[in-house]
Amino acid sequence: MSQRPKIAVLVSSQMKKDCIADEDFQRLKNFSEVVFGESSSVTYELMLKLMKDADGCLTGWGTPQFDKQILGVAPQLKIIAHAAGTIKPMLEKVREEIKRRKIVVTNATTSLGIGVAEFTLGMMLMTMKRAWWFKELTKEGKWQEKEERKKSCDPYNATIGIIGASKVGRHLIKLLKQFDLKKILVFDPYLSKEDASKLGVEKTSLEELMSSSDVISLHAPSTQETKWMINKNNLKLMKDGAIFINTARGAIVNEKDLIEELKTGRITACIDVTDTEPPSLDNPLRTLPNVVLTPHIAGGIAQNRLRVGKHAIDEIERFFNKEKILYQVNLDIWDQLA
Structure with missing residues (x-):
């Protein structure tokens, strides 16, 4: 210079x-x-x-x-x-x-995305192993409860669905390559088949991803196009026992629909972002037993x-x-x- x-x-x-x-x-x-x-x-x-x-x-x-x-x-x-x-x-x-x-x-979305992806992976593993729930049971004096063990699972041979091949989504894919997964499914209308092949993932429809994945992680941007993209029509497609993770933005999910699905007890959710932050004190996401709610800490804190x-x-x-x-x-x- x-x-x-x-x-x-x-x-x-x-x-x-x-x-x-x-x-x-x-x-x-x-x-x-x-x-x-x-x-x-x-x-x-x-x-x-x-x-x-x-x-x-x-x-x-x-x-x-x-x-x-x-x-x-x-x-x-x-x-x-x-x-x-x-x-x-x-x-x-x-x-x-x-x-x-x-x-x-x-x-600096790439830099922030690294932290979000790492947090997401941690939440995924802890939730699959039911660590949050075992923690509470051990406080009650219990140990290796059989019913809780039945709900736990491992990454081995699991299908992970990623919604949005964003910078966060791509870094999470990189981290997931360390595990012996069955496959990684990705829904992203802007991801080409060629790029999907380079990432080592299968590009699929949102409906197929929602119905086939053991864990679904949301990494799409919050735009007019993605508002309430996750709603009752696709939440009902999730497998019994599947895990839904949102470290993206609350507005992408119809929160009311998610709460209603969670009330059935069929699925578990890890939620780091809500449609209004902070959520109201009476928001069911704060108290539902199958929800892990964190206060928007996945990124740079x-x-x-x-x-x-x-x-x-x-x-x-x-x-x-x-x-x-x-x-x-x-x-x-x-x-x-x-």
């Missing part, structure tokens, strides 16, 4: 502390001129000030929405590296202008957050070193983005 690029860091002091390791921030400062507000929150006014003449910016949770005035003060802006997941609320107003100016946009900061800085460094960007967001498929 002949001249150091100016990089605006548009995150709060707390997010910087939580999501950007000191060594990564120093690395950013080593190859660029960094402007950072050191503020408890990033206001629109602060964002406008920091963005003046910026060549790139690092954004994250809490970054204000971009508008034409923000882009106007940075006429040479070349890259927006988002140290978080979806970019849609932040860039909704300016996506056409960003496309016109050919500004590169990247996000601890050390994994440092990965998203590193991810964003890596992308900025690659860009200004004229290296290949790895995680560019395709704004041409806006409606398919989560």
Whole structure:
């Protein structure tokens, strides 16, 4: 690089502390001129000030929405590296202008997806083994209850259904390759047969996946197309004893239909996301005996957050070193983005 690029860091002091390791921030400062507000929150006014003449910016949770005035003060802006997941609320107003100016946009969904996939696998294994229920029984002084043992199962020769070959879904597939499964089924209308073959999975219909899988894990994006995609019509197809896991978004599932199916006792559910968060105190998902409910913790809540900061800085460094960007967001498929 002949001249150091100016990089605006548009995150709060707390997010910087939580999501950007000191060594990564120093690395950013080593190859660029960094402007950072050191503020408890990033206001629109602060964002406008920091963005003046910026060549790139690092954004994250809490970054204000971009508008034409923000882009106007940075006429040479070349890259927006988002140290978080979806970019849609932040860039909704300016996506056409960003496309016109050919500004590169990247996000950290791949980094977040690793943590979500790992969490999903953990929930899958613990639930198949009925660990949550055995834990409660041992507290009652019981040991290896026969009826509970009958409900447990193993990954060996199991059929796992994955809804959505997203970054999370693909990483989960990679993790599942370590097990002697019968097969992995995937429903994703945008997954080609060629890509399915490369992933080592079987592409199938949603109905076939729901009726054939021992464990079903949801990893589709939350869009108008996927709203209430999981509902009574396909929940009733699930095998007795099957497990349903949702670490994606609550709006993809018709929660009322799921609760009604769970009340039959036929299936078990691991739910990390609900349609309204937090769920009401009287929501049956909190008390049904065949539900494991967690408070949206699958993604970046601890050390994994440092990965998203590193991810964003890596992308900025690659860009200004004229290296290949790895995680560019395709704004041409806006409606398919989560």
